[in-house]
Amino acid sequence: MKTDSRLQADQIRLREHLLNQSFILPVNTLVEISQVVMTVTKLTQKTSEFSSVVQKLATVRIWQASQALQECHQREKHISSEQIESVSTGILTSLSNILKLMARHEVVEEPFHVVESLAETVLAVKVPEDKTTAMRTSNFNMYVKKTEKWNVTKFFSTEKHCRNCFYPTLNVSSVPSLPANAPISTMFCEFADDPFPWLNYGENILTEVVGFRMTGTEATGDVIEITPDVVEVYLIRKNLSFGTFNLTVGPSKESHKADESLRKTTGAFSFEVDSRAGKEVLIHIVTEVAVLFTVSVYAGHQITPTALIATYLVPHRIPPIAKDSDLFDPDCTVTEARVVCLPPSLLRVIAQRTSSSECTVAVVLQAPRFVLKPNDKLVRISVFSTQCLDMYGIQSDWREDTCVVGEKTTWQKVHCICKNPGRAKRQLDAMKLANLHLRTHYLTARVIVVPNPVDLRLEVIKNVTQNPVTLFTVLFIMLLYIVLAFWALHRDEIDKCLREHVVVLPDNDPYDNVCYLVTVFTGSRCGSGTRANVFVQLQGTESSSDVHCLSHPQFTTLYQGSISTFLLTTKSDLGDIHSIRVWHNNEGRSPSWYLSRIKVENLFSRHIWLFMCREWLSIDTSLDRTFQVTPPDKPLNRKDFFLTDLSYRLGRSHMWFSVFSGVIATPFSRLQRLSCCLTMLLSSLLCNIMFFNLNKEKEAESQEGKYLRSMVIGMESVLITIPVQLMITSLFIYSQRRPQVTLREVAPRKHPWTPAASEHWEERLAKWHAHETDDARSQEPEKLPPTGRSPGLPKASVKATSKRRPQPKRAESKVSRNQRENKNANNPNVEDNQSVSSGEHSPQPGATPLKEKTRIVLPWCCVYVAWLLVFVTCSISSFFIVFYGLTYGYEKSIEWLFASFCCFLQSVLLVQTSKIIFVSGYRTSKPKYCKNLPWVGNCRYSEIKLQSVAKNPEEMRRRQQHIAQLRSSRMYQPLTEDEITIFKRKKRLKRRAFLFLSYILTHFMFLALLLSLVTLLRHTDGFYYNQFIRDQFSVDLASVTKLEDIFRWLNSVLLPLLHNDLRPTFLPDSTSKILGLPLMRQVRAQPGEKTCLPAKNFTQDSLKREIHCHPEYGTDPEDTKSYSGLWNRVSKRALDKTTKGFTYKPREKRWVYYSYGLLHTYGSGGYAFYFFPEEQQFNSTLRLSELQGSHWLDEKTWAVILELTTFNPDITLFCSISVIFEVSQLGVVNTSLSAHSFSLADFNRKTSAEICLYVAILIFFFAYVVDEVYIITQERSAYVKSVYNLLNFALKCIFTVLIVLFFRKHFLAVGIIRFYLSNSEDFIPFHAVSQVDHAMRVILGFLLFLTILKTLRYSRFFYNVRLAQRAIQTALPGICHVALLVFVYFFVYMTFGYLVFGQHEWNYSDMTHATQTIFSYCVSAFQNTEFSNNRVLGVLFLSSFMLVMICILINLFQAVILSAYEEMKQPVYEEPSEEAEAMTYLCHRLRTAFGFLSFKSKAEEQPKFFVNMLYGQPEKNNSRYLGLKTRNMNGKKMVYLVV
DSSP, X not given: OOXXXXXXXXXXXXXXXXXXXXXXXXXXXXXXXXHHHHHHHHHTSOGGGOOHHHHHHHHHHHHHHHHHHHHHHHHOTTOOHHHHHHHHHHHHHHHHHHHTTOOTTOOOOHHHHHHHHHHHHHHTXXXXXXXXXXXXXXXXXXXXXXXXXXXXXXXXXXXXXXSSEEEEEOOTTSOTTSOTTOEEEEEEEEESSOSOTTSTTTTTOOBOEEEEEEEEEOTTSOEEEEOOSEEEEEEEBSOTXXXXXXXXXXXXXXXXXXXXXXXEEEEEEEEEEXXXXXXXXXXXXXXXXXXXXXXXXXXXSOOOGGGEEEEEEEOSSSOOEEESOTTSOOOOSOOOTTEEEEOHHHHHHHHHHHTSSEEEEEEXXXXXXXXSSOEEEEEEEEEEEEEEEEEESSOSSOXXXXXXXXXXXXXXXXXXXXXXXXXHHHHHHHTTOTTOOOOOEEXXXXXXXXXXXXXXXXXXXXXXXXXOHHHHHHHHHHHHHHHHHHHHHHHHHHHHHHHTOOEEOTTOOTXXXXXXXXXXXXXXXXXXXOOSOEEEEEEESSOBOOOEEOOBTTBOOXXXXXXXXXXXXXXXXXXXXXXXXXXXXXXXXSOOEEEEEEEEEETTTOOEEEEEEEEEESSSSOSEEEEEOOOTTSOOOHHHHHHHHHHHHHHHTOTTGGGGSSOOOTTSOHHHHHHHHHHHHHHHHHHHHHHHHHTTTOOOOOHHHHHHHHHHHHHHHHHHHHHHHHHHHHHXXXXXXXXXXXXXXXXXXXXXXXXXXXSOHHHHHHHHHHHHHHHHHHHOGGGSOXXXXXXXXXXXXXXXXXXXXXXXXOOOOOXXXXXXXXXXXXXXXXXXHHHHHTTSSOOOTTOOOOOOOOOOOOOTTHHHHHHHHHHHHHHHHHHHHHHHHTTSOHHHXXXXXXXXXXXXXXXXXXXXXXXHHHHHHHHHTSOOOGGXXXXXXSSOOOOOOOOOOOOOHHHHHHHHHHHHHHHTSGGGSOOOHHHHHHHHHHHHHHHHHHHHHHHHHHHHHHHHHHHHHHHHHOHHHHHHHHHHHHHHHOTTOTTOOSHHHHHHHIIIIIHHHHOOSSSTTBOTTSOOEEEEEEEEEEXXXXXXXXXXHHHHHHSOHHHHTTOBOOOOBTTBOBOOOEESSSTTOEEOOOOOSSSSSBOEEOOOSSSOOOXXXXXXXXXXXXXEEEOOTTSOHHHHHHHHHHHHHTTOSOTTEEEEEEEEEEEETTTTEEEEEEEEEEEOTTSOEEEEEEEEEEOOOOTTOSOOHHHHHHHHHHHHHHHHHHHHHHHHHHHGGGGGGOHHHHHHHHHHHHHHHHHHHHHHHHHHHHHHHHHHHHOOSSOOOTHHHHHHHHHHHHHHHHHHHHHHHHHHHHTTTSHHHHHHHHHHHHTHHHHHHHHHHHHHHHHHHHHHHHHHHTTTOGGGSSHHHHHHHHHHHXXXXXXXXXOSSOHHHHHHHHHHHIIIIIIIIIHHHHHHHHHHHHHTHHHHHHSOOHHHHHHHHXXXXXXXXXXXXXXXXXXXXXXXXXXXXXXXXXXXXXXXXXXXXXXXXXXXXXXXXEO
């Protein structure tokens, strides 16, 4: 397979050769000239196969043909003009092809000489006043005319329907040497493409290039050059769509005008122009609307009366008329309808107004109303300037001073006027350049399009519609903020309610005396919350409390990350609490509970006890735990402190996470946090887009570089916006803080206040509250702000300690009459509770007095400042984001959006999280105690509102009896061992069921992926491709039995396959291409004689020297020397593919592969002989004959191996082919042919389905490895005892080998393909890839086999499957015994057949054939049983085999299995099955779900058929299965009763 560059080089060389051969052809007659012209035309048809040599050869040959045509016409006057014109058209076609390859760096004149010569030839056969002769090609036209001198001007002026019109003016007196009736010959040519690309102005030449030449014939017959007095040329424009834009026009904004006739349609645009150029700027209004336009020209962008410079009236059919032209000279060259000409003087005035030479011009179009709404389809605008260029012959550059722009110039055509263009010729003569041979005048026009005109009417809207990314992003963010703001307001109200609630436990005894507040901190880990009923019991030095249930019907408590406070009462003071017992009943949907901490506070004495729990209460660990109080002087575990502090700060200090945390503490509400997040986000987006604006001039970079730059910009934006976040956050926090609690208010009392014992605890709590309030007012009146009379409380309301002033708003009770509701406002100083909690413990003897810390509190008005900053920042950021984005392209906006997304992720996951982790880690570096942790809700409580409770003693007594009865019930007792066992079994069953479901789903997904991979390997296509290759190469292969036959097969079969004259390097009648060079190599023994051992004993001495044995491969050494021509001449030269001699090719070290023959396995080395498919077959035949003549094959030859690789692009399959000729010890040549097809993964394909498949397989591989490692670490030594684990381990190992082979094949293929692309004239060892692919297919087969076999493991929920497996397991000893017996008899019959029939029957010729034959007899496949040598022994042999092997042993196998099958029916039925239970549970859940969807109250019981299918049926009629039984089940000895 040749690369495109090599093929193109060959084609170029072929064209060079053919053009050289065309010079041999004669050009004497018109027919011969026509043949040469046709040949050159065909050879120059494909410009892609041109070179500079081809171009020059073709030009020379065309020049010769043109000259020959002139000479032929002069010799043979009878040749008609039609014949001359026909041949000339062919010459022009060749010239057109040559002109297409004009290079910018090379000056080429020869084609233009041919043009002039050809014009002279055609003009020689024309008569004056004859019609124009037009010769047209694809990109070049030539027109030839002849008229008399007096009629030149009139003759050309009649041409109307011309593409590029040419109007010369020639007076009769202009050329005195020519009479009035002298014939004037004119040649006019048109070039669609620029024929002079090496000159300047190439980019701005937007018109076609024309050329003309006029000659006259004097009376003497001499031909002279004529220069017209005036030449007018209309040059057609190319690419009219370039440089124009649609102008949006619409109704005028002056809507107050009621008169319909006064309403206008307006449109506006602006452009930039350099006034220093001194050229006129033309504005062409292209429209089919026949209305009068008024065009107003303004200086600058602003359309104001003071900026108005000029006004033009633009009618439909007449040139525009300038108004208000006092400031400039309105004279302009161009006076064409709908073309407004802005003279240089006007541009200079605008430049003075704008104080810049590069000035901006705004243009407003106004016309009577012709549209009802904005429309951009009716009017198109073109803004440009133009200049005519002239050149006489081929000069160094175009001339700008010869021709001027004419008045008829428009956007479609340029009008050029050249007055006396002969001046250029005279100037050339004066400059001593009169030796110029070309006499043609060339004309073109330079059109400069004014860059970047802007439609002012829809500038912003147009940008938005083209690039709405930034606008949609800002709108989406604002919409999301509005939605979340309503949610945040709602949650703030809920948080306020939750903050003020202390859950009064319903099981508090009304006659209790002491109140305790128990604050429970649930962990933030996944699944930490619980729905179970939690019970606690406080244990103190004096006594223990009753058991209390921490639940309330009106409140949801103990959810993940929650902080729940409960009011618990006791009959007396418990003293110093030393422990707390906690358990739950494991009920509910998610009963497992992670308990982080507990705080217990005596409400009357202010004593606090802290418990660091950090334990799971679950069925897997323990449901009942007792926690000891944590001493205040005991350092905490660093890990516990770090995790607790980190969880607290992530929920409170992380700006993004705190918006969605459980309960937000005052004073920083969710809405304020959400607004700060919005400010941060919009500020970072603005920084992002500003950074992108700074980098807009950066050159193009790779995709990875763009992503990296976006991430860096995102990080920079995050860091820049941190000050904005800190400032607004600080204003919100410190302006809403309340004064700090004093240490005296939270210090424990030395003499607690004790109420009267005759009152119930509700009344005691009310009096205690009044006592605390009065005491606080009397001791610190100066610290309390003036308060008015607080609203009246309900009759039964009591007050707890209230250090907060003013009192918060009261909330209505949501509890029924028999229930109580408590409200507690958690400590508002949560951010500084470290200082508060320092006083939570009883003072120790000798302790240092506690000091109050200063606290920053800003004025309340700073909240409004913060909100103002939020509004201003968001508004400014949004405005600049949108309008910055409008200046970007779509791709850059997407890049900005990616950077913004990276910025958001970095802010959320990296910056703020890292900051919190760093702070928590820094705090953990020092010893920490309980007081250093945040204990929320420790000293400030609002009013505790209780519903009115009846104080009737009888009612109180009934409540007490109900609570006592409730506490004595089973509900308040911990779970027993049997109940825990039942719960464990249920949980284990549930977990097993979902594991079983996940395993079976992943198993079938993996099986589907493997089957998809099998389809990608395309076995069917590979089979047919291999079959095709075998059919091609196996012709007469069986007839090769001697070394001489190898050369015969090579010449008759191989060479016709390798050499395809029609399609070189392709196999005949196929699209299969041979990759690289086919290689034939010989493996031979080292020279030397090997004497046969029998020759020493059975031959005479005279014959011993003549009898030698053939060397044996693998035993005797291999020859690796290089030889110069014969096997006895040693050469030290290097490997060469074409040099004569025998050169040893060493084995491949980089791409190792082997060749597998019938007798041996050979390496990749040997004496190499290469075939060259691109050459003629005769060359290979000659080389093979030389090889045969030099005795390349002799008695030392072990094997000849032919290797090549083909590729079929139709089915994208490679095929590695190996033909091996092996010489046996008997001297017979054994032949073998192997062909293996394989495909390579294409990772550059547009479709990504194959890549997704490979990625999914890799994901499964890593998941399987992790799962297997986890199972091994869990089970350890018990892992190897399970057959299922061993099967899994084998499957994972084979899967690993498959992945390794896949990558091995991929990297091998990549390396070999790169080697082929750089060394296509070499042998390409694709056989290495082929062998890896073959091994991968075998491994894939084993993997698929084990995967399908593993399916039996997941089908064990069927009773019959379990029965079959158990029966085989039980019968395994008997099966092994019978198998041993079968093996002995099998070996006996195999040995007997080999010894008795081996020399005469092919079926027993060796042990392998004998084994295959006996095995076929076992499956009753009796073939080739004639036994022609000894029929009697054959009959006895077969008869005894059928009796012993088939009638006895095979049936014995069946009997052993069937016996075990019947025996295991009842035991399998009795044994529990984990798979069956899991399937039953899943089916029950599925039926429940479908029952819920179908509105059925309860799912029906499982059908009997389903139960029998999963559990089977018992043996009812056999008494031996009844009674007390003992059996090992799941590794445990169990006793059970069968009735």
